[in-house]
Amino acid sequence: MTRRLRRGLAARAVAVLAALAAALGYRLLRIRDRGALGVPDGAVPYRTTVFDDTVPGVANLDPPLLAALRRAGAEAARGGVTLYVNSGWRSPEYQRQLRREAVAEYGSEAAASRWVSTPETSAHVDGRAVDIGPPDAAAWLSEHGAAHGLCRIYANEPWHFELRPEAIEHGPPPMYANPAEDPRTRVRPAI
Structure with missing residues (x-):
């Protein structure tokens, strides 16, 4: 092998390694950016069911919502369907992190508000919403x-459910297009 060929191969190998290191470094930074936020803050491990009391994202749900979810989960299981919780209760810090990530992804607060509410207005922070x-x-x-009183609230989020007990008798309420259209998610000015 000629010296020139070896240098070319070595240069390519260095470039590939540098690209891999940069990609890995970026991935590690993204993980580290989340800091200590994790399961105690509401992150839900993969394949967590509505029956898992050991996960705060499930255990900290509003008790009437959790009871309705478990009744629905038992019925679904009889039909061979398992209701997994992708997200439930979230700490304000975790919600803030999700909002920051949404702003970065969608480019503005207004665009992010179509998908992620602020900690002050999110039903997840109060334990009143679950993503299935x-x-x-x-x-x-x-x-x-x-x-069971469990209804979709947003047309753009087919996974997001909240408890509406009146739905048992009257059916689900009309959906909002997205969270930005929901008057409950609008930040009210301090008086």
Whole structure:
């Protein structure tokens, strides 16, 4: 092998290694940016069900919402469907982090508000909202949830459910297009 060929291969190897290191470094920075936020703050491990009391994102849900979810979960299981919690209760810090990430992804506060509410207005922070997955479970809950008072609230979020007990008798309420259209998520000025 000629000296020139070896130098070329070495240069390419260094470039590839540098690219890998940069990519890995970016990934590690993204993980470290989340700091100590994790399961205690509301992050939900993969395949957590509505019956898992050991995960704060489930255990800290509003008790009437959790009871309705478990009734629906038992019914779904009889039909071969498992309701997994992708997100439930969240600490204000975790919600703030999700909002920052949404602003970075969508480019502005206004665009982010279509997907992620502030800690002051999020139903997740109060334990009054749950995101269900996978898609077949969310579809099952969308179809059968009103019988348990569980309703979709936002047209753009087929996974997001909240408790509306009146839905048991009257059916689900009309959906908002997205969280930005929901008057509950608008930040009110301090008086």
